Amino acid sequence: IDRSIEFPMDAWKKLGDLGLLGITVSEEYGGSGMGYLAHCVAMEEISRASAAVGLSYGAHSNLCVNQLFRNGTAKQKEIYLPPLCSGDHIGALAMSEPNAGSDVVSMSLRAERKGDHYSLTGNKMWITNGTVADLAIVWAKLDGKIRGFIVEKSDSGFSAPEMKGKHSLRASITSELVFQDCRIPKDRILPDVQGLKGPLSCLTQARFGIVWGSLGAAMGCYHSSVDYSKSRIMFEKPIASFQLVQNKLAWMLREITKGQLLAYHLGRAKDEGEAKPEMVSLGKMNNVDIALQIARTSRDIHGANGILNEYPIMRHMANLESVYTYEGTHDFHNLILGRWITGIQAFE
Numbered sequence: 001i002d003r004s005i006e007f008p009m010d011a012w013k014k015l016g017d018l019g020l021l022g023i024t025v026s027e028e029y030g031g032s033g034m035g036y037l038a039h040c041v042a043m044e045e046i047s048r049a050s051a052a053v054g055l056s057y058g059a060h061s062n063l064c065v066n067q068l069f070r071n072g073t074a075k076q077k078e079i080y081l082p083p084l085c086s087g088d089h090i091g092a093l094a095m096s097e098p099n100a101g102s103d104v105v106s107m108s109l110r111a112e113r114k115g116d117h118y119s120l121t122g123n124k125m126w127i128t129n130g131t132v133a134d135l136a137i138v139w140a141k142l143d144g145k146i147r148g149f150i151v152e153k154s155d156s157g158f159s160a161p162e163m164k165g166k167h168s169l170r171a172s173i174t175s176e177l178v179f180q181d182c183r184i185p186k187d188r189i190l191p192d193v194q195g196l197k198g199p200l201s202c203l204t205q206a207r208f209g210i211v212w213g214s215l216g217a218a219m220g221c222y223h224s225s226v227d228y229s230k231s232r233i234m235f236e237k238p239i240a241s242f243q244l245v246q247n248k249l250a251w252m253l254r255e256i257t258k259g260q261l262l263a264y265h266l267g268r269a270k271d272e273g274e275a276k277p278e279m280v281s282l283g284k285m286n287n288v289d290i291a292l293q294i295a296r297t298s299r300d301i302h303g304a305n306g307i308l309n310e311y312p313i314m315r316h317m318a319n320l321e322s323v324y325t326y327e328g329t330h331d332f333h334n335l336i337l338g339r340w341i342t343g344i345q346a347f348e
Helices: 009-017 035-051 051-071 074-086 197-231 241-273 277-307 311-325 329-340
Strands: 091-095 109-115 119-129 134-141 146-152 174-185 190-195
Touching: 009 277, 035 051, 035 197, 035 241, 051 074, 051 091, 051 119, 051 134, 051 146, 051 190, 051 197, 051 311, 091 119, 119 134, 119 146, 134 174, 134 190, 134 197, 146 174, 146 197, 190 197, 197 277, 197 311, 241 277, 277 311, 277 329
Parallel strands: 091 134, 109 134
Antiparallel strands: 109 119, 119 174, 134 146, 146 190
16 A cells, blocks of 8 residues: 555455444444553554554544544534444544644634634645545634634535655545635534644644554564564574674664553553643654664664565655654654753743
């Protein structure tokens, strides 16, 4: 799917059959009710095979589905959650814009009240699943306040052209969303969230998923390195017998294990309602950083073969290059932690 740039439609329904697409949703609405820790273990394992599928999975279940479950009306939940949890529908969440990524205050998408509906005008950018999604949770400003709207793919005035030419996360569909006087019925606004709280909670949720997804990619590189080093013969010996190679493998295992311990602690805190945004920043910053280093070390172990798509190394490395900067850059998460440590904000 990475070679063909193909969204995994067949696998999507299987994820639903396994109960993974509604893993944090109660059984009342078609979910499996296993909680955040279980969700992120699933994210880790899916991303071990493909971080692109892990990204699409997280955008669907961690952002769209979870936002509906937490902030939707009973009727909205009854209508939308069962097909989303089963895999019959694909979900997306739209916050980033061409001139406003994490800077949600600068959001320019506008909603207006017009009789029996709302009208949305503007654009969103870098939206995972946007082109293939059956519905999206879209953040827009209504009377100067940020509100969430449920947009269906068939809504008048809505289109979602796919963004082409990516070298990273190729099997995850990334889209621009275009709203031209897009008509949204009044019963499709999320009633219980407004202002910065909604989109900022989505940022934290997305970063929380990345804590685990990046580890999955690191695990994929590690396992490939172990297998390759045992089978690759140099100077009449497997390279796994060389001290420097063993040292690299031991370092990978050490960093993955530390990252997992951090992630498991964070997952338990999330289930108990005690996870703070700074904890998520620490996890995202650390785990993506070590995952990218592991991918590069793994490429070194694979030698020239590491650049071939027969092996997963360059795919994981390219995907992690994107993850390093999206949902808050490495440097920005350092500054979030610096503010928490010192009580002094060093950024505008």
